[in-house]
Amino acid sequence: MKIRRLNNNSLTGPCPDSLSKIEGLTLVDLSFNNLSGALPKISARTFKIMGNPLICNSENNCSAVSPEPLLFPPDGMRDQSQSGGGRSHRVAIALASSVGSVCVVLIIIGFLWWRYRHNQQIFFDINDQYDPEVRLGHLKRYGFKELRAATDHFNPKNILGRGGFGIVYKGCLHDGTVVAVKRLKDYNIPGGEVQFQTEVEMISLALHRNLLRLCGFCVTENERLLVYPYMPNGSVASRLRDNVHGKPALDWSRRKKIALGTARGLLYLHEQCDPKIIHRDVKAANILLDEDFEAVVGDFGLAKLLDHRESHVSTAVRGTVGHIAPEYLSTGQSSEKTDVFGFGILLLELITGQKALDFGRASNTKGVMLDWAKKLHQEGKLNLMVDKDLRNNYDRVELEEMVQVALLCTQFHPAHRPKMFEVVRMLEGDGLAERWEASQNVDTPRLRSSENTPQRYSDFIEESSLVVEAMELSGPR
Structure with a gap:
């Protein structure tokens, strides 16, 4: 690119x-x-x-x-105007x-x-007379009236999801196309305009079947809106935890397909974009499902561009608690390895069907899924981790493999985590056994004996000296 x-x-x-x-x-x-x-x-x-x-x-x-x-007179009139021609010429x-x-x-x-x-303004300065049919690349600029009509005046009945930056509505354009319209609550809030600009630039640059495609946007003096394709099967989070519309639970094969599709989307961001893109908020709520249940990575509001020559970018800590990598919590430095950590937590969400932070409240894990999953794996009780909605319809060997990939991705030290191309290979059945065996032989006794080194992910959360914002972002749900 x-x-x-x-x-x-x-x-x-x-x-x-x-x-x-x-x-x-x-x-x-x-x-x-x-x-x-x-x-x-x-x-x-x-x-x-x-x-x-x-x-x-x-x-x-x-x-x-x-x-x-x-302007000179016709030839037939020149003779009639010769007397005053010089003066008229000078006046003209x-x-x-x-x-x-x-x-x-x-x-x-x-x-x-x-x-x-x-x-x-950071972004575009648009007036009401701008032609809505004009496109920037493959993006279309929509008129506010068109989107207001498409969503039935932003009717609450058409709300698909809510988030920290805005509300997402289901809409139907005048040509019959069904879309998701993300309306910023107030782009003047801290980070609001930057978040809008980030999503437009990031998604317009990244084109892949497993990444959310931005159709267009709308900018007026008081409004900022983004238009996406409508995802009929919602988000992974809604299908795992908020199944209130009588839709069947995701079966095991679809969960594996979602894991692989998400990994391929992140691989494209990390390895095939130039500059590469760090998503920084990988979680089930930001993975959408199209009509074929293909995973689509969405919500790029926190994404960052990173030159391939750079190892990390330092920012204020933003994201969703329970999904943020330990080094990001403690130093504010994010890299593609922070996305790998978030992906590991996503795998645990797919296995358990529950949120990363609200998990295991009845157990002695302080509500952190990662600590609970590690404990069950050490005890050989993976069956207690599986979502009850699966009704034991899953492959035990594949469960063990997915848990191993999740634990490899969520190792505390970013250097020990695999890259996304390795994750894709392991999910496809290549190289997992060797990588897992190597991880068990990593020499970390010094770190484990250090009194200042947290031993659990919940300890990282409690001991972080940074202010962490638990943000439910506003990608189409």
Whole structure:
């Protein structure tokens, strides 16, 4: 994936022809410079040139307004006007020059005002007259009235899910397409506008069958909305724990399929995107199911871009308690290994059918699923871990294998966790036995003997000196 961001750099002169020679471009952003002249043919999926008033269009006619040309009378009338021709000609020249000067001044004022307005907002500055049919790459900009009508004026009966940043509604567009419309509660809340921009940019760059596809968005002075395909089978969390509509429980084969599909989606984010993307909130509530029960990773509101040369990114700790990796809790450093940890917790959710933090309250585990699962595995009592809705209809060998993958992914030290390509291989039945045996021989006695090293995940949560926000995000449920 190739990206060229050259926006807001005060670049002048013509657009370089070298851009047209780069193959496989995903995004070229030349917006808000002072470029002029004709544009070369650039083969990029998304090409942004807004804020360059001197750029020429496809007919090679520049958009800058030039002085109006002089208007001469028809040939038959020239003889009649020869006596006053010289004076009229001079008046016409003076008038045209004045009009042209006024136009140039207005263009300059308009451009400066546009730049000022652009700097006031992180994302797009849109007015009500913008053509909703215009698309940015494969994204469509929808009109607010269209989405309001599609959701029956955001009728509470159409709510699919609620989260920290907004509410998701089921909607039906005028052409009959069923969609999920995510409406931010208030984009002016801390992180609201950034979260909106993050989802638009991240999802528009990442295209994979196991990643949620963004159809489009809507931006007005007071509204921020995202439009996704409607997922008829909801989220994995809703099918595991909130089965109130009489839908059958997910059987074992579908749970295995969901695990593998999610792993492939995360593998694409980590290994096949450039820059790579860290999701940072992998959990059952953010994994959606299409009509074929194919897993679709959604809700990129906390995602971060990470150059392949970098090992981690440091941020304030955000996510959902019970899914956050220990090193992220204690240092604020996240990497692809934090997603691997979250994926391991997701596997335990698929096995148990319960939430990671509300699990095992009746046992002495302080409600943390990971500690409870490790204890049962050590005691050889995996049958007590299995979701009762499965009614013992599962493969014991496959259960053991999935638990082993989950425990490998949730090791406290990120260096000991596998990468997502290894996880995919193990779920496909390749290399698990060797990896598990190697993990049992890891030399960690020094760490285990340290009085300051937590021995349980619940201890990491309690001893973390950082403020952790337990956030139920607002991806389509």
